[in-house]
């Protein structure tokens with residue numbers, strides 16, 4: 001047996017991340033990966049979607065046979081699963097490596113398993129999973145994974161798993177996990193809201209295919225900002241075009257009032273960052289955002 005592979009990898013959960021992990025870690029599992037899920041229908045669907053895995057409705061069987069266990073359930077279900085695994089831990093002499101894949105917390109939620117002698121860690125892929133395991137396995141290769149181990153040995157195991165998926169491990173301390181996760185949500189989730197809001201305003205301006213209009217502009221802005229950071233900024237706030245900002249707020253208040261608060265918040269954040277970077281934006285810009293186009 002290749003020493004870099006696990007005897008058997010177990011996966012708790014049968015959803016999107018669970019299936020992608022099962023496929024991605026299959027070559028690293030001497031026996032076929034074993035999936036546990038609470039729904040027989042979802043387990044059957046996972047077996048149909050991912051070749052060469054096995055499933056079980058019995059969490060105890062997974063604990064007894066696996067030396068590495070990934071927990072990929074809904075965030076709010078994590079503590080219940082950990083309690084069940086801890087009860088199983090007391091029935092078996094083995095001490096597997098166990099990790100969860102949630103972004104918001106580190107190894108702390110796995111403390112009952114650490115106390116049972118297991119190595120515990122959080123391994124969060126900074127990637128989006130929508131139900132296409134082959135595509136997601138390909139994307140995990142080269143992606144960053146935030147790891148937080150409960151010990152040096154646990155962090156070593158976490159790096160090993162990330163390496164087996166072809167990813168790059170980035171260590172995040174336990175107390176910074178919520179900050180790390182907030183940053184990812186701000187960049188990726190809020191971006192979706194931003195585009196949906198902008199597309200709605202364009203529709204109200206009479207544009208029939210707003211996303212097609214936005215695509216080249218937004219993709220260029222994204223590429224530039226990933227490449228050059230805040231140096232990629234362009235537009236009226238950078239130029240100091242106060243009347244343009246007044247017109248924007250007034251037009252939004254008249255035609256898309258739900259968007260005014262978000263527009264103001266992002267414009268103020270942009271001015272704050274300009275100042276932070278050493279620029280001296282015209283004070284009239286803040287006044288334009290404060291006063292003009294006020295929603296009654």
Ligand SMILES: NC(=O)c1ccc[n+]([C@@H]2O[C@H](COP(=O)([O-])OP(=O)(O)OC[C@H]3O[C@@H](n4cnc5c(N)ncnc54)[C@H](OP(=O)(O)O)[C@@H]3O)[C@@H](O)[C@H]2O)c1
Nearest residue numbers: 013014015016017039042072073074075077101102128129
């Ligand atoms: N999707 C992403 O882009 C992404 C990215 C990085 C990390 N993650 C993390 O990956 C984890 C799983 O997310 P996902 O996107 O794979 O979610 P998902 O597709 O909705 O799957 C969630 C799984 O959790 C199970 N589950 C929910 N409540 C449960 C409970 N009370 N007891 C036992 N099982 C329960 C579900 O079972 P049923 O099918 O029976 O409901 C399902 O198997 C989360 O921690 C998430 O933060 C997700």
